[in-house]
Amino acid sequence: MDLGIKGKIAFVGGSSSGLGEAVAKSLALEGVNVILSARDQKGLDRVSSEIRNESDVEVFTVQADFSKPADLERVVRETLMRFGHVDILFNNTGGPPSCRFEETTADMWTQSYRMLLMSVVTLTQGFLHGMKERKWGRIICSTSIAVKQPVENLILSNSVRASVTGFARTLANEVATSGITVNCVLPGYTMTQRLDYLAKKATEIDNISYKEAIEKWTGEIPMKRIGDPKEFADVVTFLASERASYVTGQSLAIDGGWVRSLL
Numbered sequence: 077m078d079l080g081i082k083g084k085i086a087f088v089g090g091s092s093s094g095l096g097e098a099v100a101k102s103l104a105l106e107g108v109n110v111i112l113s114a115r116d117q118k119g120l121d122r123v124s125s126e127i128r129n130e131s132d133v134e135v136f137t138v139q140a141d142f143s144k145p146a147d148l149e150r151v152v153r154e155t156l157m158r159f160g161h162v163d164i165l166f167n168n169t170g171g172p173p174s175c176r177f178e179e180t181t182a183d184m185w186t187q188s189y190r191m192l193l194m195s196v197v198t199l200t201q202g203f204l205h206g207m208k209e210r211k212w213g214r215i216i217c218s219t220s221i222a223v224k225q226p227v228e229n230l231i232l233s234n235s236v237r238a239s240v241t242g243f244a245r246t247l248a249n250e251v252a253t254s255g256i257t258v259n260c261v262l263p264g265y266t267m268t269q270r271l272d273y274l275a276k277k278a279t280e281i282d283n284i285s286y287k288e289a290i291e292k293w294t295g296e297i298p299m300k301r302i303g304d305p306k307e308f309a310d311v312v313t314f315l316a317s318e319r320a321s322y323v324t325g326q327s328l329a330i331d332g333g334w335v336r337s338l339l
Contacts, residue, residue, distance in 0.1 A: 080318025082107030086164035087155060087203065089142065089195070092119025094268035095218060096168045098305035102313040104131040108164065111155050112137045142169045142195040143187050152202030161206030164316045167196040167240075168218040171270055172232035174277040180231060188232040193239050200247070204256075213256035214316045217244045221264045223327065224335045229274075229281050241327055248325035257324035259315050264331025265293045266303040298333035 086103050090096035092114035100110045104127045112120050112135065120137040127135050138154050140147040155162060172188040196217055207213025219237040221227065226234045241260055248258035265271060278289035294300055308330045314320055315328070329335045 077319065079106050081316060084108045084163040085159050085161065086166065087111045087162045088166045090114050090168040090170060091123060092116040094270060095263060095305050095308055097123050098309035099166055099312045101127055102309035103316065104133045106313060107133060109134040113140050113151055115141050143191040148195055148198040152199065162203040163212060164214045165199060165203050166216050166312060167199060169195055174229045174274055175231065176229060177231045184232060188236045192236040196240055196243065207256050208254045211255040215256065215258045216312055216315050217260045219260045219262055221262045221329055221331045221335050223262060224329065224337055245325050252324055259324060260327040261312055262327055262329040262331065263308050264303055264329065264334045265297065266305055266308055268305060296334055303332055
């Protein structure tokens with residue numbers, strides 16, 4: 077199937093590893109030029125090199141900490157100076173610390189709010205005008221299965237990512253007549269550095285072994301396996317495509333069936 081996005085320009089957050097890396101590579105294989113952004117410059121350089129070796133697309137990297145407003149503004153500025161506009165925006169960042177409520181501090185809540193919600197707001201504000209001018213755009217926000225069914229020990233993520241869902245669903249209505257779709261993707265337990273971190277934290281918080289943590293999560297998934305980042309990335313690439321032009325305002329779980337709700 078021709079996804080109809082060859083030559084488009086995509087900004088991919090958190091693309092130095094994990095889900096962001098997988099999304100950037102998947103889009104590049106469809107002929108999409110990609111802007112990679114994350115805190116880890118070495119990771120960005122590695123992913124950039126690998127994409128150039130595998131795909132004939134333009135790759136641009138811009139290092140940034142998405143919890144810092146000045147970094148986000150610089151990212152938008154440098155991206156627009158280089159490309160003029162962005163067609164596909166994949167809002168994605170690392171997750172906040174794993175902890176229980178009584179372990180949180182005011183600073184932790186502020187950092188989580190800035191990183192998870194305000195990064196989405198700032199990047200969307202920066203790139204939305206260009207999408208509206210061209211009457212075409214895809215905004216995809218990576219949240220979590222936690223927005224449908226809270227995950228243990230993730231009070232910060234469970235709370236703040238839900239606000240991203242509210243933002244995205246409302247924006248979808250506002251821009252629908254401009255040829256722009258806005259959707260959320262909800263990754264479940266997927267084999268990334270984040271999962272490794274959560275398993276290690278579970279050994280501290282729940283007093284279980286690393287292996288027991290992985291086995292516990294695997295047992296909760298109807299498919300009885302942890303997801304692969306590529307499986308997540310391929311769904312994102314479809315939502316970014318011309319073929320998904322009538323899909324907007326949705327929150328799609330990519331979780332092997334972990335979420336038990338009917339809707």
